[in-house]
Amino acid sequence: MNKKIKKILKKKNKSKVICLTAYSKNFAEIVDKHADITLVGDSLGSVLYNYDTTRKVTLENMIEHSKSVRIGVKKSLMVVDMPYQTYQNKRQALINARKILKETKCEAVKLEGGFKIKSIVEYLIKNKIPVMGHLGLLPQSIKGKFKSKGKTEREKNKLISESKLLESLGVFAIVLECIRGKTADLITKSISIPTIGIGSSAHCDGQVLVTDDLVGLNSTSIKFVKKFVNIKKEINRGIKKYKLEVLKSSFPSKKYSY
Ligand code: KIV
Secondary structure (H helix, E strand, O other), X not given: OOHHHHHHHHOOOOOOEEEEEOXXXXXXXXXXXXXXXXXXXXXXXXXXXOOOOHHHOXXXXXXXXXXXXXXXXXXXXXXXXXXXXXXOOHHHHHHHHHHHHHHHOOOEEEOOOOHHHHHHHHHHHHOOOOEEEEXXXXXXXXXXXXXXXXXXXXXXXXXXXXXXXXXXXXXXXXXXXXXXXXXXHHHHHHOOOOEEEEOOOOOOOEXXXXXXXXXXXXXXXXXXXXXXXXXXXXXXXXXXXXXXHHHHOOOOOHHHOO
C-alpha cells in the first residue's frame, strides 16, 4: 500500500485529515504544505469555467489541470476526480483511471456513488487503482437544488450501508458531502477508514473545502463555505498600485528595467 495512504488511514481516531482542492501549480504548492490530501476536484468546472454542473467537465480538463497540480505537490497524497461518464462500466473506468494515473502521476482517483458503482470500484481496486469514495450529495448526479442528505431513517441506513460497502471494497477514505451531522457521526463510527466531511459536521475524521472558496477568490453562497481570508481584496490592492505606478510612469523604475 502507498505510504501516504497508510499514514492517512492511521489518522482515524487520532488526528484530523486535512484535504483541500487545487487546480494549478501555484495553489498546489501552498496547499501541499498543509494538506494530507490535495484533491483535483471536478468542482473546477464551476469555480474556473462557470459551468452550472460538474457534468460538463471532461477527462482532458482534469488531466491538464492535474499535470499542473503535480508540479506543486511534493508531500501530500494527490487525488484526482474521475469526471462524469468516464466510469460508466468496469472496462471504461479502468482505461480512464489508468490514463489519469499515468498522465498526471497522481496517486489515487475519486468516484461518486455507492451501490450503483459497486462493481466499478471493486474492479478498479482489484487492478491496483487506489480509490477514494464520495457519498451524500453527489454533484455529478444532482438535478436541481442542492439538498442535504441523511435526514430520513431510510437515507441514513442507505448511507451507512454504502459506506460499509465502500470500505469492504477497499477504498481508503470517503468524502461525505452535505450529510446531516448525526448521520455523518454514525457513518464515521461504523467504519474504520477516515470520513472526510464537506458540510457534514465536525464529527467526520477530516474536512475538505474548495480552496478558492475558503480564501475568498470564488464567490459562493453555499452554506458550508467559510471564507477564512479575503485574498481577492489583497490582489485588488496590488493591481491598483501597479496600475497607478504605470499611469504615473514610476513603474518600471531603473531597478526593474534593462
Ligand atoms: O470536486 C470537488 O472539489 C470535490 C470536493 C469538494 C469534495 O469533490
